[in-house]
């Protein structure tokens with residue numbers, strides 16, 4: 001089903017994702033329409049599939065980006081603060097920035113320096129992306145995302161774009177109350193999306209969603 005959403009342009013890709021029910025809200029649709037995936041995916045940018053971006057990383061499939069945004073949406077109000085762990089190409093970082101608007105902040109954290117630079121460089125390909133970088137609405141930082149990014153905490157929403165081997169407490173600790181974490185977690189050979197809510201009273205609710213296939217959240221390669 002997911003693969004049937006491929007298009008010949010950014011607009012047709014987003015239209016097909018919407019028609020197939022993978023994008024449900026106007027807000028996510030608008031945010032994705034404003035980011036040209038060709039600035040982020042080196043090949044077949046309008047295919048609904050992951051694409052390699054080097055350094056053993058991939059830009060995730062558009063339907064996964066849509067699903068992450070839909071799932072986090074109530075925590076992505078204008079002005080919200082968001083952490084994007086494993087920001088890779090920077091595509092989702094840019095979409096999240098559109099959702100939280102100019103009064104919001106999105107921090108993309110990556111542990112491979114060339115990918116930190118790639119995320120920033122990809123965003124700088126558009127005038128709107130350059131404005132977001134210059135204003136500080138979007139920031140790319142280098143670090144081990146399994147520990148979150150304490151400097152920017154607490155966050156309304158945290159997205160993790162690589163599969164965690166365990167539930168990292170630092171990420172939940174850095175959520176606001178209320179706040180939401182979207183994270184793929186590896187369990188044996190399988191991976192599942194977990195949506196983890198920190199409630200207003202500080203209690204935590206974990207919900208296991210659907211099966212997925214992400215690259216793993218790892219130690220940084222030795223350079």
Ligand code: SAH
Nearest residue numbers: 057059060086088089111145161162217218
């Ligand atoms: N959201 C990105 C996904 C990139 S793939 C996109 O769609 O473009 C997952 C990314 O997680 C890779 O770029 C990889 O380098 C990064 N990553 C893996 N382990 C990490 C860690 N411990 N800390 C930060 N980033 C990590």
